[in-house]
Amino acid sequence: MQEYDYNKTHIxxxxxxxxxxxxxxxxxxxxxxxxxxxSLEFPRHRITALIGASGSxxxxxxxxxxxxxxxxxxxxxxxxxxxMDINTxxxxxxxxxxxxxxxxxxxxxxxxxxxxxxxxxxxxxxIKDKNELNKRVEESLKAAAxxxxxxxxxxxxALALSGGQxxxxxxxxxVAMKPDILLLDEPxxxxxxxxxxxxxxxxxxxxxxxxxxxxxxxxxxASRIADYTAFFHMGHVLEYDVTEKIFTTPQIxxxxxxxxxxxx
Amino acid sequence: MNSKTSNNIATGVIYFLVACVLAILxxxxxxxxxxxxxxxxxxxxxSSAQSFAAGGGIRDQLFNSMYLLVLTLIIxxxxxxxxxxxxxxxAPENWITGVIRTAVEVLSSLPSVVVGxxxxxxxxxxxxxxxxxxxxxxxxxxxxxxxxxxxxxESLQDVSELQREAGLxxxxxxxxxxxxxxLPAALPGILTGIILSAGRVFGxxxxxxxxxxxxxxxxxxGDWNPMDSASFLNFMRPAETxxxxxxxxxxxxxxxxxxxxxxxxxxxxxxxxxxxxxLARMLGRWLYxxxxxxx
Amino acid sequence: MDEIKHDLQNPSKATHQDxxxxxxxxxxxxxxxxxxxxxxxxxxxxxxxxxxxNHVSLWKFLSGTNWNPALLDKHGNPQIGxxxxxxxxxxxxxxxxxxxxxxxxGVALFMTEIAPxxxxxxxxxxxxxxxxxxxxxxxxxxxxxxxxxxxHSFGGTGFGILAGTLVLFVMVLPTITSLSVDSIxxxxxxxxxxxxxxxATRWQTIYKVVLRSATPGILTAIIFGMSRAFGEALAVQMxxxxxxxxxxxxxxxSSTLTSQLTTGIGxxxxxxxxxxxxxxxxxxxxLMSLVFNVLVRIIGxxxxxxx
Numbered sequence: 010m011q012e013y014d015y016n017k018t019h020i021x022x023x024x025x026x027x028x029x030x031x032x033x034x035x036x037x038x039x040x041x042x043x044x045x046x047x048s049l050e051f052p053r054h055r056i057t058a059l060i061g062a063s064g065s066x067x068x069x070x071x072x073x074x075x076x077x078x079x080x081x082x083x084x085x086x087x088x089x090x091x092x093m094d095i096n097t098x099x100x101x102x103x104x105x106x107x108x109x110x111x112x113x114x115x116x117x118x119x120x121x122x123x124x125x126x127x128x129x130x131x132x133x134x135x136i137k138d139k140n141e142l143n144k145r146v147e148e149s150l151k152a153a154a155x156x157x158x159x160x161x162x163x164x165x166x167a168l169a170l171s172g173g174q175x176x177x178x179x180x181x182x183x184v185a186m187k188p189d190i191l192l193l194d195e196p197x198x199x200x201x202x203x204x205x206x207x208x209x210x211x212x213x214x215x216x217x218x219x220x221x222x223x224x225x226x227x228x229x230x231a232s233r234i235a236d237y238t239a240f241f242h243m244g245h246v247l248e249y250d251v252t253e254k255i256f257t258t259p260q261i262x263x264x265x266x267x268x269x270x271x272x273x
Numbered sequence: 274m275n276s277k278t279s280n281n282i283a284t285g286v287i288y289f290l291v292a293c294v295l296a297i298l299x300x301x302x303x304x305x306x307x308x309x310x311x312x313x314x315x316x317x318x319x320s321s322a323q324s325f326a327a328g329g330g331i332r333d334q335l336f337n338s339m340y341l342l343v344l345t346l347i348i349x350x351x352x353x354x355x356x357x358x359x360x361x362x363x364a365p366e367n368w369i370t371g372v373i374r375t376a377v378e379v380l381s382s383l384p385s386v387v388v389g390x391x392x393x394x395x396x397x398x399x400x401x402x403x404x405x406x407x408x409x410x411x412x413x414x415x416x417x418x419x420x421x422x423x424x425x426x427e428s429l430q431d432v433s434e435l436q437r438e439a440g441l442x443x444x445x446x447x448x449x450x451x452x453x454x455x456l457p458a459a460l461p462g463i464l465t466g467i468i469l470s471a472g473r474v475f476g477x478x479x480x481x482x483x484x485x486x487x488x489x490x491x492x493x494x495g496d497w498n499p500m501d502s503a504s505f506l507n508f509m510r511p512a513e514t515x516x517x518x519x520x521x522x523x524x525x526x527x528x529x530x531x532x533x534x535x536x537x538x539x540x541x542x543x544x545x546x547x548x549x550x551x552l553a554r555m556l557g558r559w560l561y562x563x564x565x566x567x568x
Numbered sequence: 569m570d571e572i573k574h575d576l577q578n579p580s581k582a583t584h585q586d587x588x589x590x591x592x593x594x595x596x597x598x599x600x601x602x603x604x605x606x607x608x609x610x611x612x613x614x615x616x617x618x619x620x621x622n623h624v625s626l627w628k629f630l631s632g633t634n635w636n637p638a639l640l641d642k643h644g645n646p647q648i649g650x651x652x653x654x655x656x657x658x659x660x661x662x663x664x665x666x667x668x669x670x671x672x673x674g675v676a677l678f679m680t681e682i683a684p685x686x687x688x689x690x691x692x693x694x695x696x697x698x699x700x701x702x703x704x705x706x707x708x709x710x711x712x713x714x715x716x717x718x719x720h721s722f723g724g725t726g727f728g729i730l731a732g733t734l735v736l737f738v739m740v741l742p743t744i745t746s747l748s749v750d751s752i753x754x755x756x757x758x759x760x761x762x763x764x765x766x767x768a769t770r771w772q773t774i775y776k777v778v779l780r781s782a783t784p785g786i787l788t789a790i791i792f793g794m795s796r797a798f799g800e801a802l803a804v805q806m807x808x809x810x811x812x813x814x815x816x817x818x819x820x821x822s823s824t825l826t827s828q829l830t831t832g833i834g835x836x837x838x839x840x841x842x843x844x845x846x847x848x849x850x851x852x853x854x855l856m857s858l859v860f861n862v863l864v865r866i867i868g869x870x871x872x873x874x875x
Contacts, residue, residue: 077442091572103582104575107444117435120458129453130443179439186443280769287682290674291691297738298694301701304709355596363593373597375861376604382792383607383857384799386826390833390850391607394614398838415607418600446582448589476702479801479826483833519704520802523711532712539705546700 013242019260020249025052028190028220034086036069036078043069047246049239056212056221058231061241062272067224068194074222075109075192076102110183111192115199116175118167123159126167126178127185145185153181154211173204180211191215193223197230209234228268232256240264309540312533321491322518327530331538333489336505337512338475341485344410345474349417350467357425362451381419388416389480397484404511409485416480421470428462429455461560468553472546478516486511487521515542615851618844624648629848635812637842648845652814657824659729659815660804661797664736665790672744680752681774698742707806710735715807722819727809730818735803740793747792751785752778784871788864795860799853801826825849
């Protein structure tokens with residue numbers, strides 16, 4: 010693979026209201042410096058895509074945003090959310106994750122019924138009222154475009170769902186918590202094209218009410234759904250701009266090579 | 274000798290060895306059941322043991338075994354669960370964890386007679402408990418803890434890491450994620466582990482002869498007050514179990530029908546343990562099915 | 569807005585739950601660790617009393633052949649030579665392992681190389697059943713079948729090392745088998761395909777490739793089996809004869825460390841020399857159990873280095 014100049018970057022500021030941003034975010038796995046100085050801003054109620062080859066650090070970066078890397082890596086730098094740096098010791102990570110929720114690459118429904126998958130965390134957060142719970146179940150499943158498929162089977166085991174359905178249930182599970190920001194780590198990569206397309210439609214709907222940050226290695230997907238796109242390479246963010254610009258007139262050589270399929 | 278001949282001979286030898294092992298098992302089970310079952314009667318199961326006369330039963334020993342098993346599980350399960358959760362979920366990767374793991378391993382490889390003697394020294398002698406069910410249950414707990422801890426840890430480890438991430442990403446605490454999500458998913462494995470350990474506890478004798486003692490005083494099965502010394506629920510009375518009884522009638526040799534009693538008691542012991550094994554398999558399978566089934 | 573800020577900066581129910589959970593599990597594992605430490609401590613201090621309080625020389629204890637702790641010999645020294653029991657314990661342990669290993673390997677190879685599916689289906693329950701049979705039942709069968717059989721075939725009482733070996737061999741068989749199965753299964757499949765592709769027969773492949781690479785694992789299995797045999801008490805006690813004599817062959821009654829312990833502890837008074845001497849036997853058992861543990865570790869490390 011060709012060496013690129015990591016000092017040459019093109020990163021824009023977002024001219025909109027921000028959902029969150031990072032300043033000089035660095036990640037270390039032991040001695041391994043996995044992410045260098047990532048400073049990005051994420052707009053509110055838009056979709057931002059993080060693209061790059063595997064091992065470029067995009068998933069690592071995403072997992073920092075709601076502190077899912079706490080146990081496995083050292084994360085330095087600032088993660089600003091609502092005017093606070095949430096990457097500090099005295100921040101309550103459990104509260105952070107209620108506002109910044111995450112959907113993973115492989116569907117991971119709980120070994121419980123479909124209904125309980127959604128209500129489990131809600132109940133633990135003090136929502137006891139049955140009507141309210143049922144309302145949340147229906148709302149969130151509708152938001153994830155799953156309601157029509159499962160509304161008669163809410164008490165069946167979620168492990169019996171197909172991969173695509175299970176992933177949408179995982180999205181519904183997050184949405185039911187009414188978070189502010191949704192982080193998605195290659196949510197469609199383990200799915201067939203039809204299920205993947207459904208997930209994309211779902212995300213476009215959710216964009217109205219949620220700020221979405223999605224990691225994907227599928228460039229078509231990024232160009233279809235994202236408003237802004239960041240390009241990651243070897244632990245560096247090299248380019249960040251409006252999606253259209255990234256795919257039509259990239260400013261950085263590495264980006265250009267990547268989107269034209271020269272590596273990755 | 275060419276390679277083909279040696280191949281055939283070796284295969285033959287392996288078949289022969291396997292046949293021997295099968296024959297041994299068939300002989301063992303056959304011997305116990307064929308010589309034992311004829312001695313098992315309602316009278317045998319419901320009358321008390323005789324020291325110097327023939328015709329004694331195993332009522333008290335059978336009850337003691339069950340009672341000790343229940344007490345042992347009540348004491349050991351919570352501790353094993355906590356330790357299993359620690360090792361699987363919380364243990365950091367450092368030397369302290371290494372030492373703890375070694376300690377658990379050492380405990381599991383200690384001869385049960387040593388564990389029994391420790392129980393004897395600490396509880397029977399130092400704490401003046403005397404030979405008692407409680408001392409026996411504690412000794413059995415020590416014997417059972419490392420095995421149960423290990424099986425719980427393994428069951429928890431078998432639950433995918435994705436489940437933990439899912440719980441945490443919803444803002445649940447680690448503890449709630451473990452108890453509400455990981456633990457239920459690991460339940461089939463944990464239950465199987467408990468039942469299999471119950472079988473081991475039920476047949477254990479070496480750890481008991483100097484803790485629960487070798488005598489089965491007559492107890493009153495109508496007295497439900499555990500504080501009462503004659504009550505069958507009393508913790509502080511000596512309690513000879515079925516396994517200890519088999520050992521004792523064979524080594525002391527004062528009971529005239531020792532052989533008959535031992536074969537009967539062995540048959541009962543084996544049948545109970547076989548049932549435990551069967552139950553463990555079926556329950557594990559059933560729970561797994563229920564969890565993944567479409568209702 | 570400020571409410572969220574407050575939530576984010578302050579501990580919540582979840583934080584407390586986590587502290588609570590951590591506390592409980594730390595307590596449990598702490599208890600287990602403490603237990604191990606106290607077992608080691610109590611048995612060690614008790615076991616050393618023979619040498620510290622009663623001033624018996626360690627060498628005499630380990631090399632003496634007369635065991636009669638209550639009596640003094642003609643020089644006025646207590647007769648506590650543990651050698652007969654040490655020798656007997658090691659004899660039954662090694663012999664049981666020697667007899668069991670071929671059977672265990674045969675079964676393990678059958679389950680992994682010859683008929684993996686059918687073999688596992690039939691033999692896995694067989695192993696589990698053998699593990700499940702309680703040791704007193706093994707002892708009882710030894711007493712009522714093996715001892716008379718030896719008596720009729722070879723004369724003598726029938727009690728002794730041979731009877732002990734035969735009982736222990738069946739008891740350690742499942743341990744050695746199941747651990748061998750694990751280590752043979754761990755040999756990568758392509759080793760076998762490579763060997764077979766070169767024209768080797770199945771046995772050549774098993775012998776030269778599979779068993780070779782599984783050797784550390786099989787050794788570990790044998791040591792675990794020996795550890796179980798060495799510590800087994802009641803089954804052996806029922807067939808060994810319980811005479812504290814230097815064994816003169818496989819057929820004379822003798823006594824192992826465990827059998828002497830189980831027979832003796834109840835008949836001696838706490839704190840007296842005969843009692844202390846028994847605790848010293850327990851200490852030997854404990855130390856040997858640790859030695860077996862260390863051996864397993866060393867083999868594990870060696871095996872890991874080779875790969």
